[in-house]
Amino acid sequence: MHATSAVGTERVAPKAGQGSVLSVRDLKTSFLTSRGWVEIVNGISFDIDAEETLAVVGESGSGKSVTALSIMRLLDPEMSRVEGSVRLADRELLTLSPAEMRSVRGLQMGMIFQEAMTSLNPLQTVGKQIAEVLTIHDRYSGQAAMKEAERLLDRVRIPAAASRLNDYPHSLSGGMRQRVMIAMALACKPRLLIADEPTTALDVTIQAQILQLIKQLQKEEGMGVLFITHDMGVVAEVADRTVVMLEGRAVESDTTEAIFERARNGYTRALIAAVPKLGQGSENGPQHFPTLDRKTGIVAAARERPDTVRREGEPVLSVRNLVKRFDIPGGLFSGPSGRVHAVEKVSFDLRGGETLALVGESGCGKSTTGRAIMRLIEPQSGEISIEGTDIRALDKERMRDMRRHxxxxxxxxxxxxxxxxxxxxxxxxxxxxxxxxxxxxxxxxxxxxxxxxxxxxxxxxxxxxxxxxxxxxxxxxxxxxxxxPKVIVADESVSALDVSIKAQVVNLMMDLQEQFGLSYLFISHDMAVVERISHQVAVMYLGEIVECGPVRAVFGNPQHPYTKRLMAAVPVPDPSRRKQLRPVNNEEVKSPIRPVDYVPPVREYREASPAHIVQVWGDDWKV
Structure with missing residues (x-):
């Protein structure tokens, strides 16, 4: 594959006997607006060979997703204009009729979209949706198509594939839905797979599973992969070559190793510098992210922050044995059929000027904990005190006044x-x-x-x-x-932001903490950001805190198997690891649904080091 944009002309010879799967030349895409035609993608060019992965990276609005949609010809032809050349195995796609293009999609090109739930039909089982792709392209029909759908689900490492054929999308976890999307994209063995932000909405452990799965399937099928993302850590994990986009243009193009070792463009350097890396936290507490001066292209180094924690006196927020459960309705005239144990006996203290992070995967109960503390939902039991005042005892009017704090x-x-x-x-x-x-x-x-x-x-x-x-x-x-206020509950407040914007907002939050003495309850699944911003961290699993303590202690010497699993799944921005094929972990997070008469076991904790507490676990834990 070779890139031919103005910023990168280095050539890499194709593998012996293999030509270019996709060749894009001078691709320009414009949209019709009230101001006339506005160009969104301006002259991007690249090639992708078999078994090769090209990453197109950039922040929201850079034009990377529009590039993918232009290649697939999924844009509204009345409101968009695509120019240039897009050749798939020497066949020009931009001149094909709509009917001819439909035969190419799915058969020769597959696409994985960012949000699987909105891409899957909620009224059809996943088996029927995969079988439909096979039937449309005359590969299989009837029971043969369903049998092939079962094989594909098994191929993407979905456990008990035969029973999952009859599941609806809403009954699957986010990671499993994304695997179904991959199965659909690979159903007809396409030569090219386009993955548009396929892991952005996923927890870090599920993201690691999906990235490893795509790499394994690419090796088995010999596909070319166009991987679109804004996360340079993911780029390092998967990409052979990288094109960096900004405002519709390719500002840099090179091998991924060269991009990370000697990026020439200031914007590329800023994207790399803004990637939070485990192990880069300061021993002296939270630390700013590096930032880019867009005028000079210079990346400013992170600076240390003064200690803001007020260790004397009572905590500004104290939570003791907080419990929140949700009933699952039974029949019309019967009681609940079960309960979701969302938060189970959670306890912690937050001091003035301190940041405590609640971390864990979706469904672990961290957001429910934050909403229960705010009394946006009412907990079943437990104590919540702000500077000694029990807020659970307050009526609505007094609680409204308390929300000032x-x-x-x-x-x-x-x-x-x-x-x-x-x-x-x-x-x-x-x-x-x-x-x-x-x-x-x-x-x-x-x-x-x-x-x-x-x-x-x-x-x-x-x-x-x-x-x-x-x-x-x-x-x-x-x-x-x-x-x-004295306390701010930040519920995944930066998870939806691009990496450089995330760095700016996190730096802002730390500056405001320094100015106003704020205390943060920082709810997140991003372990690398947590390490950088927090003083204390509490790891949640199935509604319970399984490990808690100073960030340096928990991240430097994790004890609980679940903490180790979270940390091992964080993408490492090191391109040398790209060729490593690690085993795909197919385990899903266990369900927090319990029978109505379920009594939670009494948990035991041990002190791993000063203030570092770990839940004692049984033999059923595997990492």
Missing amino acids: IQMIFQDPYASLNPRISIGDAIAEPFLTHKLGTKAQAREKAMDLLERVGLSADMASRFPSQFSGGQRQRICIARALSLE
Whole structure:
């Protein structure tokens, strides 16, 4: 494969006897808007050989997904215009009729989309959906198609494939749904697989499974792979060559090793520097991420932060034996058929100026813990105290007043903001609701907070739709600060952001902690970010804390098998590991659903080191 963009012309000879699977030349894609045609992809070129993986990497809006959709010809022809050349095995795709292109999709090119749940039909079993692909392309029919669907599910390492054929998408975990998508994409043995952010929405352990699975299947089938992502850690794991995109252009193209060792472009260096790596945390506490000065292209080194933790006096937030269970409805006239044990006897302390991270995979109970602490949902039992005040004993009015001291930042900033009111009004609203001053004072405070979170005061009149995802998250942080809280619950508040924007927002949160003495309950599944931002970490599994202690102790000497599994699954931004094919772990997270009469066992804990507590586990644990 060789790239022929203006920024990278190094050639790599194809493997003996193998030509280029995909050849893209001067690809340009434009969209029709009220201002006329707007070019989104501007002249990108590359080749992909058999058994080769090319990563197209860049942040949201860079044009990488539009590139994939242009190659697949999945854009609306009335609202888009695709120019240049796209050749699949010497066949020009851009001149094919819609009917001819439909025969190419699935048969010669397969695609895995980012969100499996929205790509699968919720009204059909996964077996029927895979069989449909086989039937459309006249590969199999009837029972033969279902039998092949079973073989494909087994091929993508779905346990008990025969019984899973009749499952609906909603009954599968996120990782298993993504495996079904891979099975559909590979059903007709395509020569090219396009994977568009296939692991972005997945937990770190599931991501590791999917990346290993794609590598194994590529080796077995000899496919070329176009892998689209914004995560340079993932790029290092999978890609032979890398094209870096910014604002629709390829700003750098080279072998993945060369990109990581001697990137020429400042934007590429910033993407690499912003990748959080396990083991890079400071011994002295949380540490800033490196940042890019876009004007000079210089990456500023991370700086140490002063110790902000107030260790004297009582904790600002204390949680003891918190329990939250959800009933599963039974029949019309019967009681619950079971219960989801979402949070089970969770206890921890959070001190002033401290960041405690709750980490674990989806379904472990960390977000439910945060919502129960805010009393957005009511726990069954337990104690929640803010500076000695038991908030579970407060009535609605007094609880509303208490929320001045504890605020929440949610994962999706767009869903958290009212699209019909300006961001200045959104930031001022809590201040006015709690009657802390006049409208003029609220407006002045909103403008001051916009400046503090790195935006300008004159943006106050704009609406949420006029901002990027990172800017909207800054607005949500400003709104949370308007009441001058003591504690902020940050629920996956940076997980949806591009890597460089994530670094900026995390740095901002640490700066604000330094300025205001804030305490953070930082809920996340990203172990590398947690290591960088946190003082303490609590690892959750099936609603329980299985390990808790200072970040240096837990990350430097993890004791519980689940903690070790999480840390082992974090992508390592080292291209030399790319050729390693590690065994695919097919284990799913166990279900937290229990019978109505289930009584949780009494857990025992031991102290691994000072303040480092680990749950004693049984023989059923495997890493």
